[in-house]
Amino acid sequence: MWGMPHEDEALRQGLRELTTTDPVRALVAQDARRARREYPLTVLAGPMFGVAEELGADWRVITLGEATPQCSRDDLAGHLRMEARAAAEPEPYLAAARVLDWERHDELAVAGRRFRIIRVEQLLRLNLDGEPEPPRPTDPDPRTPPVPRYEVLAAPRHEMQDPPGREDPAEAEAAELAVRFAEAVDLPGTDGELVRADALRAELSHPVPVPMIPVFSVAEYLHDGWRSATAACPTPQRAREALAEYLQQVAPVVERVDERTRSAYDEAAGRLLAGRLDELAVCGRRFRIVRVEKAARFGEDGPEPPRPSDFDPDPPVEVLALRLRAEGIIED
Structure with missing residues (x-):
């Protein structure tokens, strides 16, 4: 009963938006409010x-999704070489790519253009039982892969705020994320001092x-909670396909399952794709398609560029090649 007035006001606000603003925008805003209410906890899932x-x-995002x-x-070196093919003067692009082959740079100016290696946080929303948020009804979920397109990172513009009383979903989400980031930094004992110091500096x-546009992954429930089982996918359907591929092609080989289990995995993969399911149980295992937010x-x-404490073990490609030659692992 204590929550009823809040729920009624949320409903009234949603109805006002449906009749006075873009209906799609209003539905997305309602979906975001529902998610914040039903999945109030957020955890950082590591950067990409x-x-x-x-x-x-x-800023135009050219590539995204790397672990380091x-x-x-x-x-970026590969992208610069591609740009050189179409440029009237290719040498500046090729020279910059050669620099990256030997040196670590997180920002380069090339032919009057500015490129940067960017750091993007990944977040999962959880309910009070620790269950991760599945895809939302308003998340695009085409059956066929979407046409690849560049995502644009719009810099914050305070002068473009919406009029009072009209919620902008992106602004509301950004405000909440700022609070969540601050709370994550204050969690004790989860990271080393260097990581914590870097996170505090980033707040300033x-x-x-x-x-940013969310991505989707497959999580499996283990004895101590949910664990990610696949890389990020652009749509829920692609995540389902990744899980189906795992069940039909990878798991039978890696786990050396018997014919009965193989048949159960294959049948479950069929149900997953035919029903466009967001949760699946098979042979005592439980999987879920989860929504991964990016910011x-x-x-x-x-x-933000990479932080000094970010996992970054590998040297540039030519430096690595020199090391492998010295160790006799590869030959000229």
Whole structure:
């Protein structure tokens, strides 16, 4: 009973938005409010890294999804070589790519263009029972893979706030994420001192989280909770397909299952795809398609680059090649 007035007001606000604003925008806003209510806990799932190019105040994301900054530096070198093919003067692009082959750089200016390796936080929403949030009804979920497109990171613009009384879903989400990030930094005992110090510095240097397009993954429930089982996918359907591929092709080989289990896995994969399910139980195992939120932190100079404490074990490709030759692992 204590929650009824809040629920009634949320309903009235949603109805007002449906009749006075873009209906799609209103539904997305309602979905976001519901998610914040039903999945009030957030946990950081670790960063991903990518390449972005400055476009005025905004930044165009060229690649995203790498586990380490060096992988994204290698991606940038490849992108610069592709740009060289279409450029009237290719040498600046090729020269910059050669630099990245030997040196670590998280920002480069090439032919009047500015590129940066960016750090993007991944977050999972949980309910009070520790269950991760599945895809939302308003999340795009096409059966066929979407056409790849660039995502644009819009820099925060305070002068473009909506009129009072009208919630902008992105602004509401950014405000909540700022609070969640601060709470995550204050959790004791989860990270080393260097990681914590870097996170505290990021709150000052890049204080504004900018929500990005979510991705989707497969999680499996183990004895101590949910664990990610696949890489990030652009749509819930692609995550379902990844789980089906695992059940039909990977698990039978890796686990060396008997014919009965193999048949059960194959049947479950069929049910998963035919029913476009977001949760699946098979042979005592439980899987769920989960929604993974992304957010880039912005400061006055743009999106946050990698932090010193980020996992980044590999050297540039030519340095690695020299090391492997010296160790006799590869030959010229």
